[in-house]
Amino acid sequence: MSRRKYFTPAEVSEHNTAADLWVSFLGKVYDLTPLVTQHEGEALLLPIMEFAGRDISSWFNAETGHVLRHVDLQTNCSQCYTPRGRFVHVPPGGPRSDWAANVGRPWWTDGGYQVGLLSAEPRWIRVINTLTSQEQRLQVCSEETVAEILQRYLRYNSHAHSYTWKHKGMALDMSKTLYENNVFTSDTELQRLQLHCDQFPPAILLHFSDDLTDG
Template identity: 60%
Template sequence: MRPTKYFTATEVSLHNTLGDLWVSYLGKVYDLTPLVNEFKGDVLLKPIIECAGKDISHWFDPKTKDILTHIDPLSGCVKYYTPRGRFVHVPPPCPRTDWTNDFGRPWWRDTQYEVGLLSVKTRWIRIINTLTSQEQGLEVCSEETLNEILQRYLRYNSHAASYTWKHDCVNLDMSKTLEENGIPDEDEDFYNTRMDRDLFSQSICLYFNDDLTEL
């Protein structure tokens, strides 16, 4: 089973407003819009809003999955390290009567905001409709199966499921990834040979099945 959805960094970056705010960190993607709505108008949202649509993994210790810490030079105590300023659920540096810690889990440990995984490596492919000669470039996640790539392609062709997908005249297994279908990622080869990878991308040809399936 593949219950988790993968996202590209570009997709995450599009969610960069107060009404639609995503971030990624430590390989996962989070929708913090509910958090923003809950603390609307709170100055402690500022560092989060400034990083809307971005990766904030540098805020965290990858081993503990918690916010980075440091020794406070004034108190000599271990404190959260927040160079952009203190944010929601981070305690104040000194005891205060207007701050409580009865909120449960801090937002960075709360799985309710998680929407999927950030792709470790994305790649560009060309999808060629042999019926219409339409060609579409598509950035996809290397972890995605062809069926998941098909879902991305539906915005360009709502009948995409009515086609047989082939590469080098070989039918593709829609339940497998590009790599598993023998379509290698050649970015490293292009880098080593100093060639522009934008000049070439692997192509997939679609052959119409004459059934007009619509998803």
């Protein structure tokens, strides 16, 4: 299974321990596990540990991508704004003899930690195998193509490539997203009945179309 490009917030939230720690911010997903290992036992890890598996966009300036700054009322100097506590690679508010000024590239600008992008609009679908009548409910990313969604579904059916994927009788273009295939999250009937689209997600029907291959 190929590595995914997009992740849902729910997937990020699964990585919430010191041994497996992800965060998201400004639309990106970062695996900070190596950072945690490198700074194990340091107090500056505490804010990051507190927000393991969560979105920390509020810590950063969306335009610059750097930590928010403010003017300290006592010193009248500009410094990083960290209301949850100073964290790794954030300099102290004033001169300190116990902190090295040259920490290298701060982790929030280091693309080496980035594992993917955060979906701006996660959505639910139902994948129904018409050959076996098995149904699987999946949360997917709206930015993914149907081919990428198929990669997600392989854990439930390793022969998914041997099926034609259809919606409302029309074969889906696997190189396009669900929206580009006119698979929408709601319709007028759901709106009329005042039913939430997540409770009745659109159905994708899998029709057997080829010999099963070794999975």
